Amino acid sequence: MRCSRLKKTEMGLFLALGSVTILFLFFILHMTTPTCQLPKERLGTPTPLAPQAAPTRPPPVPCQANDSIATQPDFAEQPEHVRNFLLYKHCRDFQLLQDARPDKCAQPVFLLLAIKSSPSNYERRELLRRTWARERAVRGLRLRRLFLVGTAPNPLEALKVNRLLAMEARVHGDILQWDFHDTFFNLTLKQVLFLQWQAARCAQASFFLNGDDDVFAHTDNMISYLQGHDPNHHLFVGHLIYNVGPIREPWSKYYVPKIVTLKEAYPAYCGGGGFLLSNFTIAALYRASGILELFPIDDVFLGMCLEQEGLQPASHSGIHTAGVHVPSARLSSFDPCVYRNLLLVHRFLPYEMLLMWDALKQPGLTCGKLTRIN
Numbered sequence: 001m002r003c004s005r006l007k008k009t010e011m012g013l014f015l016a017l018g019s020v021t022i023l024f025l026f027f028i029l030h031m032t033t034p035t036c037q038l039p040k041e042r043l044g045t046p047t048p049l050a051p052q053a054a055p056t057r058p059p060p061v062p063c064q065a066n067d068s069i070a071t072q073p074d075f076a077e078q079p080e081h082v083r084n085f086l087l088y089k090h091c092r093d094f095q096l097l098q099d100a101r102p103d104k105c106a107q108p109v110f111l112l113l114a115i116k117s118s119p120s121n122y123e124r125r126e127l128l129r130r131t132w133a134r135e136r137a138v139r140g141l142r143l144r145r146l147f148l149v150g151t152a153p154n155p156l157e158a159l160k161v162n163r164l165l166a167m168e169a170r171v172h173g174d175i176l177q178w179d180f181h182d183t184f185f186n187l188t189l190k191q192v193l194f195l196q197w198q199a200a201r202c203a204q205a206s207f208f209l210n211g212d213d214d215v216f217a218h219t220d221n222m223i224s225y226l227q228g229h230d231p232n233h234h235l236f237v238g239h240l241i242y243n244v245g246p247i248r249e250p251w252s253k254y255y256v257p258k259i260v261t262l263k264e265a266y267p268a269y270c271g272g273g274g275f276l277l278s279n280f281t282i283a284a285l286y287r288a289s290g291i292l293e294l295f296p297i298d299d300v301f302l303g304m305c306l307e308q309e310g311l312q313p314a315s316h317s318g319i320h321t322a323g324v325h326v327p328s329a330r331l332s333s334f335d336p337c338v339y340r341n342l343l344l345v346h347r348f349l350p351y352e353m354l355l356m357w358d359a360l361k362q363p364g365l366t367c368g369k370l371t372r373i374n
Protein backbone atom coordinates (compact mmCIF):
# COMPACT_ATOMS: atom_id res chain seq x y z
CA MET A 1 0.00 0.00 0.00
CA ARG A 2 1.25 3.44 -0.73
CA CYS A 3 0.94 6.54 1.36
CA SER A 4 -0.71 9.83 0.40
CA ARG A 5 0.79 11.55 -2.58
CA LEU A 6 2.01 15.13 -2.83
CA LYS A 7 2.04 17.80 -0.18
CA LYS A 8 0.61 21.23 -0.98
CA THR A 9 3.92 23.03 -1.46
CA GLU A 10 5.26 20.23 -3.58
CA MET A 11 2.06 20.32 -5.59
CA GLY A 12 2.57 24.02 -6.31
CA LEU A 13 6.05 23.52 -7.70
CA PHE A 14 4.93 20.50 -9.63
CA LEU A 15 2.03 22.38 -11.19
CA ALA A 16 4.18 25.36 -12.13
CA LEU A 17 6.76 23.12 -13.82
CA GLY A 18 3.95 21.11 -15.39
CA SER A 19 2.00 23.98 -16.88
CA VAL A 20 5.07 25.36 -18.65
CA THR A 21 5.81 21.98 -20.21
CA ILE A 22 2.20 21.34 -21.17
CA LEU A 23 1.94 24.79 -22.78
CA PHE A 24 5.04 24.02 -24.78
CA LEU A 25 3.60 20.68 -25.85
CA PHE A 26 0.37 22.30 -26.93
CA PHE A 27 2.24 24.88 -28.88
CA ILE A 28 3.99 22.07 -30.73
CA LEU A 29 0.78 20.07 -31.21
CA HIS A 30 -1.10 23.01 -32.67
CA MET A 31 1.72 24.07 -34.94
CA THR A 32 1.65 20.73 -36.72
CA THR A 33 -0.48 19.39 -39.55
CA PRO A 34 -3.86 17.80 -38.72
CA THR A 35 -2.30 14.33 -39.01
CA CYS A 36 -0.09 15.27 -36.06
CA GLN A 37 3.17 14.34 -37.75
CA LEU A 38 5.73 15.82 -35.43
CA PRO A 39 8.82 17.49 -36.72
CA LYS A 40 11.31 14.96 -35.39
CA GLU A 41 14.31 17.22 -35.13
CA ARG A 42 12.44 19.70 -32.94
CA LEU A 43 12.10 17.14 -30.18
CA GLY A 44 15.79 16.42 -30.42
CA THR A 45 15.53 12.65 -30.37
CA PRO A 46 18.87 10.99 -31.00
CA THR A 47 17.56 7.75 -32.48
CA PRO A 48 15.50 7.30 -35.65
CA LEU A 49 11.81 6.81 -34.98
CA ALA A 50 10.73 3.22 -35.34
CA PRO A 51 7.38 2.58 -37.03
CA GLN A 52 4.59 1.45 -34.74
CA ALA A 53 4.06 -2.29 -34.58
CA ALA A 54 1.15 -3.26 -36.79
CA PRO A 55 -1.91 -4.28 -34.73
CA THR A 56 -1.84 -8.05 -34.57
CA ARG A 57 -5.54 -8.58 -33.89
CA PRO A 58 -8.79 -6.64 -34.02
CA PRO A 59 -9.65 -4.66 -30.88
CA PRO A 60 -11.56 -6.70 -28.30
CA VAL A 61 -15.27 -6.09 -27.95
CA PRO A 62 -15.95 -3.77 -25.00
CA CYS A 63 -16.36 -5.75 -21.80
CA GLN A 64 -19.90 -5.69 -20.35
CA ALA A 65 -20.57 -4.88 -16.71
CA ASN A 66 -21.58 -7.90 -14.63
CA ASP A 67 -24.95 -6.58 -13.50
CA SER A 68 -25.77 -9.63 -11.41
CA ILE A 69 -23.28 -8.29 -8.85
CA ALA A 70 -25.48 -5.22 -8.44
CA THR A 71 -28.26 -7.36 -7.00
CA GLN A 72 -26.11 -8.28 -3.98
CA PRO A 73 -27.10 -6.68 -0.67
CA ASP A 74 -24.73 -3.82 0.25
CA PHE A 75 -23.81 -3.13 -3.37
CA ALA A 76 -25.76 0.12 -3.70
CA GLU A 77 -24.21 1.68 -0.61
CA GLN A 78 -20.60 1.17 -1.75
CA PRO A 79 -18.49 4.11 -2.97
CA GLU A 80 -18.45 4.52 -6.74
CA HIS A 81 -14.92 3.16 -7.27
CA VAL A 82 -15.80 -0.01 -5.33
CA ARG A 83 -18.95 -0.48 -7.41
CA ASN A 84 -16.93 0.00 -10.61
CA PHE A 85 -14.37 -2.49 -9.43
CA LEU A 86 -17.04 -5.11 -8.73
CA LEU A 87 -18.88 -4.54 -12.00
CA TYR A 88 -15.76 -4.82 -14.18
CA LYS A 89 -13.33 -7.06 -12.30
CA HIS A 90 -13.90 -9.93 -14.76
CA CYS A 91 -12.62 -7.78 -17.65
CA ARG A 92 -9.02 -8.46 -18.68
CA ASP A 93 -8.96 -7.99 -22.41
CA PHE A 94 -8.26 -4.39 -23.41
CA GLN A 95 -6.90 -2.92 -26.59
CA LEU A 96 -3.24 -1.93 -26.54
CA LEU A 97 -3.34 1.69 -27.69
CA GLN A 98 0.42 2.23 -27.64
CA ASP A 99 2.93 -0.55 -27.90
CA ALA A 100 6.63 -0.49 -27.06
CA ARG A 101 9.14 0.05 -29.84
CA PRO A 102 9.37 -3.38 -31.53
CA ASP A 103 13.08 -3.79 -30.77
CA LYS A 104 12.63 -3.15 -27.03
CA CYS A 105 13.46 -6.74 -26.11
CA ALA A 106 15.20 -7.78 -29.34
CA GLN A 107 18.50 -8.28 -27.54
CA PRO A 108 18.77 -9.82 -24.07
CA VAL A 109 17.68 -7.28 -21.46
CA PHE A 110 19.27 -7.59 -18.02
CA LEU A 111 16.93 -5.24 -16.16
CA LEU A 112 13.57 -4.11 -17.52
CA LEU A 113 12.02 -1.17 -15.70
CA ALA A 114 8.22 -1.45 -15.76
CA ILE A 115 7.01 1.82 -14.28
CA LYS A 116 3.35 2.45 -13.53
CA SER A 117 2.51 5.99 -14.54
CA SER A 118 -0.73 7.98 -14.77
CA PRO A 119 -1.50 9.23 -18.29
CA SER A 120 -0.99 12.90 -17.37
CA ASN A 121 2.29 12.41 -15.47
CA TYR A 122 4.34 13.68 -18.37
CA GLU A 123 6.92 15.55 -16.27
CA ARG A 124 7.64 12.51 -14.16
CA ARG A 125 8.24 10.37 -17.21
CA GLU A 126 10.52 12.99 -18.76
CA LEU A 127 12.64 13.26 -15.64
CA LEU A 128 12.90 9.51 -15.28
CA ARG A 129 14.02 9.24 -18.89
CA ARG A 130 16.85 11.63 -18.11
CA THR A 131 17.83 10.15 -14.75
CA TRP A 132 17.62 6.72 -13.21
CA ALA A 133 15.48 5.17 -15.95
CA ARG A 134 17.76 6.23 -18.82
CA GLU A 135 18.24 3.31 -21.22
CA ARG A 136 21.86 2.32 -21.17
CA ALA A 137 24.30 -0.48 -20.51
CA VAL A 138 25.79 -0.75 -17.03
CA ARG A 139 29.00 -2.81 -17.12
CA GLY A 140 27.77 -4.26 -20.40
CA LEU A 141 24.33 -5.19 -19.00
CA ARG A 142 21.36 -3.77 -20.86
CA LEU A 143 18.75 -1.69 -19.03
CA ARG A 144 15.44 -0.94 -20.75
CA ARG A 145 12.43 1.15 -19.71
CA LEU A 146 8.66 0.98 -20.13
CA PHE A 147 5.87 3.13 -18.74
CA LEU A 148 2.57 1.37 -18.07
CA VAL A 149 -0.49 3.59 -18.53
CA GLY A 150 -4.23 3.40 -19.05
CA THR A 151 -6.54 6.18 -20.18
CA ALA A 152 -7.86 9.22 -18.33
CA PRO A 153 -11.39 8.46 -17.05
CA ASN A 154 -12.62 11.88 -18.18
CA PRO A 155 -13.29 11.67 -21.96
CA LEU A 156 -12.09 15.20 -22.80
CA GLU A 157 -8.95 14.74 -20.78
CA ALA A 158 -8.46 11.34 -22.43
CA LEU A 159 -8.53 12.82 -25.95
CA LYS A 160 -5.85 15.30 -25.03
CA VAL A 161 -3.64 12.96 -23.06
CA ASN A 162 -3.91 10.15 -25.63
CA ARG A 163 -2.33 12.50 -28.15
CA LEU A 164 0.44 13.24 -25.70
CA LEU A 165 1.05 9.53 -25.15
CA ALA A 166 1.01 8.83 -28.90
CA MET A 167 3.69 11.46 -29.25
CA GLU A 168 5.77 10.04 -26.42
CA ALA A 169 5.43 6.57 -27.93
CA ARG A 170 6.67 7.86 -31.29
CA VAL A 171 9.61 9.69 -29.82
CA HIS A 172 10.70 7.30 -27.07
CA GLY A 173 9.03 3.95 -27.85
CA ASP A 174 8.64 3.36 -24.11
CA ILE A 175 4.84 3.58 -23.66
CA LEU A 176 2.54 0.63 -23.08
CA GLN A 177 -0.97 2.05 -23.00
CA TRP A 178 -4.15 0.04 -22.71
CA ASP A 179 -7.68 1.25 -23.19
CA PHE A 180 -8.94 1.09 -19.61
CA HIS A 181 -9.53 3.80 -17.02
CA ASP A 182 -6.33 4.48 -15.14
CA THR A 183 -7.67 4.62 -11.58
CA PHE A 184 -6.32 3.41 -8.25
CA PHE A 185 -8.56 0.33 -8.17
CA ASN A 186 -7.53 -0.57 -11.74
CA LEU A 187 -3.82 -0.79 -10.90
CA THR A 188 -4.13 -4.56 -10.54
CA LEU A 189 -5.58 -4.72 -14.03
CA LYS A 190 -2.58 -2.71 -15.25
CA GLN A 191 -0.25 -5.15 -13.52
CA VAL A 192 -1.98 -8.18 -15.03
CA LEU A 193 -1.95 -6.68 -18.53
CA PHE A 194 1.77 -6.06 -18.14
CA LEU A 195 2.35 -9.69 -17.08
CA GLN A 196 0.50 -10.78 -20.24
CA TRP A 197 2.51 -8.45 -22.42
CA GLN A 198 5.80 -9.53 -20.84
CA ALA A 199 5.09 -13.24 -21.31
CA ALA A 200 4.29 -12.64 -24.99
CA ARG A 201 6.79 -9.96 -25.89
CA CYS A 202 9.70 -9.78 -23.47
CA ALA A 203 10.19 -13.26 -22.01
CA GLN A 204 13.96 -12.97 -22.47
CA ALA A 205 14.62 -10.34 -19.80
CA SER A 206 16.53 -11.52 -16.71
CA PHE A 207 15.17 -9.17 -14.04
CA PHE A 208 12.44 -6.58 -13.58
CA LEU A 209 11.88 -3.51 -11.49
CA ASN A 210 8.17 -2.99 -11.07
CA GLY A 211 7.24 0.29 -9.46
CA ASP A 212 5.75 3.77 -9.46
CA ASP A 213 6.91 6.91 -11.24
CA ASP A 214 7.39 8.84 -8.00
CA VAL A 215 10.24 6.73 -6.60
CA PHE A 216 13.94 7.31 -6.83
CA ALA A 217 15.63 4.08 -7.90
CA HIS A 218 19.39 3.70 -7.79
CA THR A 219 19.49 1.52 -10.89
CA ASP A 220 23.30 1.18 -10.95
CA ASN A 221 23.17 -0.30 -7.43
CA MET A 222 20.28 -2.53 -8.46
CA ILE A 223 22.31 -3.99 -11.29
CA SER A 224 25.22 -4.73 -8.92
CA TYR A 225 22.82 -6.42 -6.53
CA LEU A 226 21.11 -8.45 -9.27
CA GLN A 227 24.41 -9.62 -10.77
CA GLY A 228 24.72 -11.92 -7.78
CA HIS A 229 21.42 -13.64 -8.63
CA ASP A 230 20.25 -16.28 -11.05
CA PRO A 231 17.30 -15.14 -13.21
CA ASN A 232 16.03 -18.72 -13.22
CA HIS A 233 15.59 -18.78 -9.43
CA HIS A 234 12.90 -17.18 -7.36
CA LEU A 235 13.55 -13.54 -6.45
CA PHE A 236 10.97 -11.06 -5.22
CA VAL A 237 12.35 -8.34 -2.93
CA GLY A 238 11.16 -4.98 -1.73
CA HIS A 239 9.69 -3.33 1.30
CA LEU A 240 8.08 -6.33 3.00
CA ILE A 241 4.66 -5.87 4.59
CA TYR A 242 3.09 -8.64 6.66
CA ASN A 243 0.49 -9.21 9.38
CA VAL A 244 -1.90 -6.70 7.86
CA GLY A 245 -5.39 -7.08 6.49
CA PRO A 246 -8.11 -5.12 4.72
CA ILE A 247 -8.85 -1.61 5.95
CA ARG A 248 -12.57 -1.45 6.65
CA GLU A 249 -12.77 2.35 7.06
CA PRO A 250 -14.69 3.87 4.14
CA TRP A 251 -12.65 7.12 4.23
CA SER A 252 -9.41 5.31 3.45
CA LYS A 253 -7.91 5.14 -0.02
CA TYR A 254 -7.26 1.47 0.74
CA TYR A 255 -10.82 0.74 1.92
CA VAL A 256 -11.76 -2.82 1.02
CA PRO A 257 -15.30 -3.68 2.11
CA LYS A 258 -16.54 -7.17 2.94
CA ILE A 259 -18.37 -7.33 -0.36
CA VAL A 260 -14.89 -7.48 -1.97
CA THR A 261 -13.32 -9.92 0.49
CA LEU A 262 -14.38 -11.53 3.74
CA LYS A 263 -10.78 -12.48 4.58
CA GLU A 264 -9.32 -10.49 7.46
CA ALA A 265 -5.64 -11.09 6.61
CA TYR A 266 -3.49 -10.43 3.58
CA PRO A 267 -0.58 -12.69 2.68
CA ALA A 268 2.88 -11.09 3.01
CA TYR A 269 3.59 -8.74 0.12
CA CYS A 270 5.99 -6.00 -0.95
CA GLY A 271 4.95 -2.34 -1.08
CA GLY A 272 4.01 -1.42 -4.64
CA GLY A 273 6.29 1.64 -4.79
CA GLY A 274 9.03 -0.59 -6.15
CA PHE A 275 10.20 -4.19 -5.99
CA LEU A 276 12.65 -6.37 -7.90
CA LEU A 277 11.86 -9.77 -9.35
CA SER A 278 13.44 -12.42 -11.53
CA ASN A 279 12.40 -13.91 -14.83
CA PHE A 280 11.51 -17.12 -12.96
CA THR A 281 9.20 -15.29 -10.58
CA ILE A 282 7.48 -13.12 -13.16
CA ALA A 283 6.50 -16.28 -15.06
CA ALA A 284 5.03 -17.71 -11.84
CA LEU A 285 3.07 -14.49 -11.22
CA TYR A 286 1.70 -14.60 -14.75
CA ARG A 287 0.45 -18.16 -14.21
CA ALA A 288 -1.16 -17.31 -10.88
CA SER A 289 -2.72 -14.09 -12.16
CA GLY A 290 -4.61 -16.14 -14.74
CA ILE A 291 -6.16 -18.26 -11.99
CA LEU A 292 -6.97 -15.72 -9.26
CA GLU A 293 -9.78 -13.22 -9.31
CA LEU A 294 -8.53 -9.62 -9.44
CA PHE A 295 -8.13 -7.92 -6.08
CA PRO A 296 -8.26 -4.11 -6.13
CA ILE A 297 -4.98 -3.39 -4.29
CA ASP A 298 -2.23 -4.25 -6.77
CA ASP A 299 0.66 -5.02 -4.41
CA VAL A 300 -1.56 -7.20 -2.20
CA PHE A 301 -2.73 -9.01 -5.32
CA LEU A 302 0.87 -9.91 -6.18
CA GLY A 303 1.29 -11.25 -2.64
CA MET A 304 -1.74 -13.46 -3.31
CA CYS A 305 -0.18 -14.64 -6.60
CA LEU A 306 3.08 -15.54 -4.83
CA GLU A 307 1.14 -17.47 -2.20
CA GLN A 308 -0.77 -19.30 -4.91
CA GLU A 309 2.58 -20.39 -6.39
CA GLY A 310 4.05 -21.36 -2.99
CA LEU A 311 6.61 -18.52 -3.17
CA GLN A 312 7.50 -15.89 -0.59
CA PRO A 313 8.30 -12.20 -0.95
CA ALA A 314 11.44 -11.01 0.87
CA SER A 315 12.68 -7.81 2.39
CA HIS A 316 15.59 -5.78 1.05
CA SER A 317 17.00 -3.24 3.47
CA GLY A 318 17.81 -0.84 0.64
CA ILE A 319 14.21 -0.51 -0.52
CA HIS A 320 12.21 2.09 1.39
CA THR A 321 8.75 2.58 0.02
CA ALA A 322 7.59 4.24 3.21
CA GLY A 323 10.25 6.97 3.42
CA VAL A 324 13.84 6.79 4.56
CA HIS A 325 15.19 7.07 8.07
CA VAL A 326 17.92 9.69 8.07
CA PRO A 327 20.71 8.41 10.33
CA SER A 328 21.75 11.71 11.87
CA ALA A 329 20.27 15.12 12.50
CA ARG A 330 23.31 16.67 10.83
CA LEU A 331 22.43 15.09 7.50
CA SER A 332 19.65 16.62 5.49
CA SER A 333 17.04 14.12 4.31
CA PHE A 334 18.19 15.12 0.84
CA ASP A 335 21.89 14.36 1.34
CA PRO A 336 23.18 12.08 -1.44
CA CYS A 337 25.23 10.17 1.13
CA VAL A 338 22.01 8.91 2.65
CA TYR A 339 21.05 7.50 -0.72
CA ARG A 340 24.26 6.22 -2.24
CA ASN A 341 23.88 2.70 -0.81
CA LEU A 342 20.12 2.46 -1.17
CA LEU A 343 18.22 0.82 -3.99
CA LEU A 344 14.91 2.65 -3.94
CA VAL A 345 13.16 5.41 -2.02
CA HIS A 346 9.54 6.40 -2.39
CA ARG A 347 8.12 9.82 -3.17
CA PHE A 348 10.57 12.09 -4.88
CA LEU A 349 9.58 15.18 -6.81
CA PRO A 350 10.76 15.33 -10.41
CA TYR A 351 13.36 18.01 -9.72
CA GLU A 352 14.61 16.12 -6.68
CA MET A 353 15.26 13.08 -8.89
CA LEU A 354 17.35 15.23 -11.18
CA LEU A 355 19.38 16.72 -8.32
CA MET A 356 19.88 13.38 -6.61
CA TRP A 357 20.89 11.54 -9.77
CA ASP A 358 23.34 14.30 -10.59
CA ALA A 359 24.78 14.34 -7.08
CA LEU A 360 25.26 10.58 -7.01
CA LYS A 361 27.08 10.74 -10.35
CA GLN A 362 29.62 13.29 -9.09
CA PRO A 363 33.01 11.57 -9.00
CA GLY A 364 33.98 13.70 -6.01
CA LEU A 365 31.05 12.59 -3.83
CA THR A 366 32.65 12.21 -0.43
CA CYS A 367 30.64 10.73 2.37
CA GLY A 368 31.47 10.53 6.00
CA LYS A 369 32.01 14.28 6.00
CA LEU A 370 29.08 16.66 5.83
CA THR A 371 28.33 17.12 2.14
CA ARG A 372 26.14 19.72 0.55
CA ILE A 373 24.48 20.04 -2.81
CA ASN A 374 25.07 23.44 -4.36
Ligand SMILES: *[C@@H]1O[C@H](CO)[C@@H](O)[C@H](O)[C@H]1NC(C)=O
Pocket residue numbers: 066068069090
Ligand atom coordinates in the same frame (compact mmCIF):
# COMPACT_ATOMS: atom_id res chain seq x y z
C1 LIG B 1 -21.03 -12.14 -12.34
O1 LIG B 1 -21.22 -12.14 -10.95
C2 LIG B 1 -21.71 -13.34 -10.39
C3 LIG B 1 -21.85 -13.14 -8.89
O2 LIG B 1 -22.69 -12.10 -8.58
C4 LIG B 1 -20.79 -14.49 -10.69
O3 LIG B 1 -21.35 -15.71 -10.20
C5 LIG B 1 -20.55 -14.59 -12.19
O4 LIG B 1 -19.56 -15.59 -12.44
C6 LIG B 1 -20.05 -13.25 -12.73
N1 LIG B 1 -19.90 -13.30 -14.15
C7 LIG B 1 -18.74 -13.08 -14.77
C8 LIG B 1 -18.75 -13.05 -16.27
O5 LIG B 1 -17.71 -12.85 -14.16
Ligand SMILES: *[C@@H]1O[C@H](CO)[C@@H](O)[C@H](O)[C@H]1NC(C)=O
Pocket residue numbers: 081082084085088179180181182183184185186
Ligand atom coordinates in the same frame (compact mmCIF):
# COMPACT_ATOMS: atom_id res chain seq x y z
C1 LIG C 1 -11.48 -0.07 -14.77
O1 LIG C 1 -11.48 0.15 -16.17
C2 LIG C 1 -12.67 -0.22 -16.81
C3 LIG C 1 -12.47 -0.02 -18.29
O2 LIG C 1 -12.15 1.30 -18.59
C4 LIG C 1 -13.81 0.63 -16.27
O3 LIG C 1 -15.02 0.26 -16.88
C5 LIG C 1 -13.91 0.44 -14.78
O4 LIG C 1 -14.88 1.31 -14.24
C6 LIG C 1 -12.58 0.73 -14.12
N1 LIG C 1 -12.67 0.37 -12.70
C7 LIG C 1 -12.38 1.24 -11.74
C8 LIG C 1 -12.43 0.73 -10.36
O5 LIG C 1 -12.07 2.39 -11.96
Ligand SMILES: *[C@@H]1O[C@H](CO)[C@@H](O)[C@H](O)[C@H]1NC(C)=O
Pocket residue numbers: 203204205206231232279280283
Ligand atom coordinates in the same frame (compact mmCIF):
# COMPACT_ATOMS: atom_id res chain seq x y z
C1 LIG D 1 13.08 -16.60 -18.79
O1 LIG D 1 12.08 -17.58 -18.63
C2 LIG D 1 11.56 -18.10 -19.84
C3 LIG D 1 10.46 -19.06 -19.49
O2 LIG D 1 9.45 -18.40 -18.80
C4 LIG D 1 12.68 -18.78 -20.61
O3 LIG D 1 12.19 -19.19 -21.86
C5 LIG D 1 13.83 -17.78 -20.82
O4 LIG D 1 14.93 -18.43 -21.43
C6 LIG D 1 14.28 -17.18 -19.51
N1 LIG D 1 15.24 -16.12 -19.80
C7 LIG D 1 16.33 -15.88 -19.06
C8 LIG D 1 17.18 -14.74 -19.47
O5 LIG D 1 16.63 -16.55 -18.09
